[in-house]
Amino acid sequence: MKITDVTCERFRTTAYTVADADGHGHPVSEPYETTMSLTRVHTDEGFDGISFGGNESVIGGIVRPLLVGRDPFFREAIWHSMNERQRLHKGSLSDKVLCAVDMALWDLAGKALGIPVYKLLGATRTKVPAYASTMCGDELTGGLSTPQEYATFALACKERGYPGFKLHTWQPPIDWAPDPKMDIAACAAVREAVGPEIKLMLDPFHFYSRDQARWIGKELEKLDYHWMEEPMDEQSMSSYKWLTDELDLTVVGPETMEGKMFTRAEWIVHGASDVSRAGVGDVGGLTPLMKTIHLCEAHNVACEIHGGGPGNLAALCAMNIPGEFYERGLLHPFVDYEQPPPHLNSIADPLDDAGSVTVSDEPGLGWDVNWDWVEANRVG
Amino acid sequence: MKITDVTCERFRTTAYTVADADGHGHPVSEPYETTMSLTRVHTDEGFDGISFGGNESVIGGIVRPLLVGRDPFFREAIWHSMNERQRLHKGSLSDKVLCAVDMALWDLAGKALGIPVYKLLGATRTKVPAYASTMCGDELTGGLSTPQEYATFALACKERGYPGFKLHTWQPPIDWAPDPKMDIAACAAVREAVGPEIKLMLDPFHFYSRDQARWIGKELEKLDYHWMEEPMDEQSMSSYKWLTDELDLTVVGPETMEGKMFTRAEWIVHGASDVSRAGVGDVGGLTPLMKTIHLCEAHNVACEIHGGGPGNLAALCAMNIPGEFYERGLLHPFVDYEQPPPHLNSIADPLDDAGSVTVSDEPGLGWDVNWDWVEANRVG
Structure with a gap:
């Protein structure tokens, strides 16, 4: 061919x-x-x-x-x-x-x-627990404009069956953002609303200082958060090594730092995070994502997959140290995520009542395009 | 299914x-x-x-x-x-x-x-340069019983087209073996016979002391050898870190040390070899061999594949940092390697005149069994 x-x-x-x-x-x-x-x-x-x-x-x-x-x-x-x-x-x-x-x-x-791609890769499973991943905070009343609105939305996601919920909090150009205290206010309101069983994660503003990132992390420990992502510029690996040493909280990364599996190797060798992270869009496709996954496995390092879609879902269904969650979103109270856009007949990540996403068994990656x-x- | x-x-x-x-x-x-x-x-x-x-x-x-x-x-x-x-x-x-x-x-x-397996893996090439890999030294006159016999055999392999030649030298139960001086005598005779163009490698007795291994390595540097494998017990990673630091010669390993891709990760992190090494038989199959290859790639570490056969050849044809050689053998002046055993219709690794082995394009791994x-x- x-x-x-x-x-x-x-x-x-x-x-x-x-x-x-x-x-x-x-x-x-x-x-x-x-x-x-x-x-x-x-x-x-x-x-x-x-x-x-x-x-x-x-x-x-x-x-x-x-x-x-x-x-x-x-x-x-x-x-x-x-x-x-x-x-x-x-x-x-x-x-x-x-x-x-x-x-x-x-x-x-x-x-x-x-044959579906996850079987080409050598499969491990057909469904993956999903967390609800929010859009960034906004100033839309009834949306994600206050800690209480995050809490209300988190409760709705819990009722929908999601076993986890991740906040993306407020960032510029909102004039008062970023604000570590507001991040923690939202995280606390969410924990208060959903109770102790749901796993909660935070992905805040990405350019905090070390001190700010540590303060947020320590507060998240008190709230029993499951992990934090990218609170500082990832171009400084040393600051992540420092943060990982300072916190008991699980630090997950790198995500947007360039360098594909090579960067993940450096972070593993230097202990710059507790859990690695990559998605097809971060590392240049499914081929390097599988290389990253195999790298992590050889070091007994878990890898959380960034973002959704058929490529990331195929990888999640072919990991030996399984990624814990599929990232489903980004979600918002005003947007119906279940509704496919007009160029698709169906969405790639249907959610079952147990809060899991099932991989397509169609040949290839399984996009259901409305041709x-x-x-x-x-x-x- | x-x-x-x-x-x-x-x-x-x-x-x-x-x-x-x-x-x-x-x-x-x-x-x-x-x-x-x-x-x-x-x-x-x-x-x-x-x-x-x-x-x-x-x-x-x-x-x-x-x-x-x-x-x-x-x-x-x-x-x-x-x-x-x-x-x-x-x-x-x-x-x-x-x-x-x-x-x-x-x-x-x-x-x-x-489809052939190397294409399932994502191919990089269809043929791989091969080195002639000898059996261990013996006491068979006209075989591999003297340095000169290694030299004669190396010259025959060069004339057959092989771009590389690897000696396995004398080991117990030969009563005078091992002997570092005899190893080097054989290596010197081979270099003298084949000239400077052929790449030469040594895989000697595997239980030398650090001092013996270093002495052999320093002598191989003078003879412009391409690499050395496993001169000491690989269960001591620290001794390989020491040897790699001591020598300019390329140290390749680990090979027989258990622990699959996990062991290779440790050797890479600790600089215990210059080039990693694995074969399907060492790490438990093609699945972990590809994990090892991807691990090495993320660290820019080359990986030489141990042993021949269809699984190793498939991996060699799907590596991004290509293994330099296919290991063809084990060879001996008295054995016709080109002749398939009666349970095979043809051998898995036919050699062309340029000294390369071509992967089978038959579906699966391509064993040509005489059913x-x-x-x-x-x-x-």
């Missing part, structure tokens, strides 16, 4: 959130039209593989010349050549693009072989 | 070597009849997977109850349960048994999906 083309298609769909000035999504009162991209690897045997995301100019300019003519089952070689090519294309060939291409290759492999919609709404 | 049975079959075949009192193989003047075992995973969909090796009582007593009824694509879960079960079965459920079962599951996956022979020669 040979790759004949790699394309990045765009289509119109409906958006239910809008990004603030700092890039975090929040609900909108009226859904609006937006465009999405879809990366597709085409072959000479009629199979293709897809992934959402990708960038038309980078796919066309850098990726297509690298891939056309190659056997799509040479995923390791292809990923390696993209990884090397990044060095001179720092501004364009991002890990997000690597992720889109690598995921499309996995999707293609599964479709061509008639009629995509065809009717192509752009360009 | 469900596993319906796991069996360990025995059949008669022909042996061309015999083990000495210390367990190392040497040629015999007359081939003789021996028995081999074959582990087979059976399924309810007519596919089965095989691997040579395995032990009837362990497969029947421990493995079969663990596997029957499970989906054979749950390789990670199955491997994990075998790994855990080893703890209370140290004397019986060896890494060799794990290897036989895991390889059979990979073979099954490839056959069921109609008529096996059926006609069943035991028990």
Whole structure:
């Protein structure tokens, strides 16, 4: 089988959130039209593989010349050549693009072989407990604008069956944010509302100082929180080593720090976190995510998977030291997460009454695309 | 698909070597009849997977109850349960048994999906340069009984096209062995015979002292040797850290030390070798070998694959930091390695004129078994 083309298609769909000035999504009162991209690897045997995301100019300019003519089952070689090519294309060939291409290759492999990707990887399970992961705090009354509103939402998530709940608290451009005391007020209100059984996590503002991060961590220990993520700039590994030493609370990371599995190896060797962290979008695809998972396993280090979607769910269903949770979201009281956007027939992560997400048994990664919609709404 | 049975079959075949009192193989003047075992995973969909090796009582007593009824694509879960079960079965459920079962599951996956295993893993290449790996030294005139005989054999291997040559030198029960001076005499004679272009490696007696190992290493540096393996008991990681610090010569390991990818992680963290090492038989199968390879990659550590056969060759064709060589052997002037034993139609590692081995493109691991022979020669 040979790759004949790699394309990045765009289509119109409906958006239910809008990004603030700092890039975090929040609900909108009226859904609006937006465009999405879809990366597709085409072959000479009629199979293709897809992934959402990708960038038309980078796919066309850098990726297509690298891939056309190659056997799509040479995923390791292809990923390696993209990884090397990044060095001179720092501004364009991002890990997000690597992720889109690598995921499309996995999707293609599964479709061509008639098997879901989690079984290609060597499966461990078919369902994963999920935690409800909130959007960042906002100033929308009845949304996530006060500690009590987080508490109300957490209780609703508990009643829905989620065994865990993670707060993303207030960040700029909200003028009074960040505020460690408000973070802890929200965390305390949530613990008070849901009781002691639910596992609670915090992912606050990402640029606190060491002192602020330690203070928040110590308060979370009193509230019996399960872990904290990324309270400081992850570009300073030493500060995470310091924080991990200072706290009994489980520190999970790195997440957004670049460097793929190499960075995770350094954090493990230096004890810069208690639990490692990666998602397909952080490390450049499912191929390096599995490398990261295997790295962690060889060190007896647990790895929590960042973000949702079919690639992360496939990895979660093929881990020997299992990731504890699937991250489901981002959620908000005003947004119906169960409702697929118009370009999908169904969501990728249906939740059962026990609060678990079940992996698709369809060949490939299992995106359930509404192709009629995509065809009717192509752009360009 | 469900596993319906796991069996360990025995059949008669022909042996061309015999083990000495210390367990190392040497040629015999007359081939003789021996028995081999074959582990087979059976399924309810007519596919089965095989691997040579395995032990009837362990497969029947421990493995079969663990596997029957499970989906054979749950390789990670199955491997994990075998790994855990080893703890209370140290004397019986060896890494060799794990290897036989895991390889059979990979073979099954490839056959069921109609694809060679190296492509399931995500391929990087289809051929790998091979080095000629000798049997241990002996007292057979014209064999490997003198430094000059090693030199003569190395020259023949060079002429055959091999880009590398590895000596296994003299060990007990030869009464004058081990002898560091004789090791170096053989290494010097080989270098003298083949000239400077061929890469040369040494795998000597495995229980030298630190001083002896360092002396050998320093001599090998003068002879421009490419690497040395396992000159001391690998149960002492600290002595390998010491040796690696003492030598400019590349130290490759661990090989026979137990502990799978976990041990490799420790050696990497502690700088106990320059290049890591593992083979399917050392770490309990292809699943943990790929974990080891991914671990090494995350640390930018090269990994040389120990031993030959289809599982190791599949791994070599799916490595991002490529193993430099396929280990072809063990070879001896008196043994025709190119001739398949009667239970195989062809050998797994055909050598081309450039000294490379090409991976099979048959579905599964690609053993080319002579089933008529096996059926006609069943035991028990």
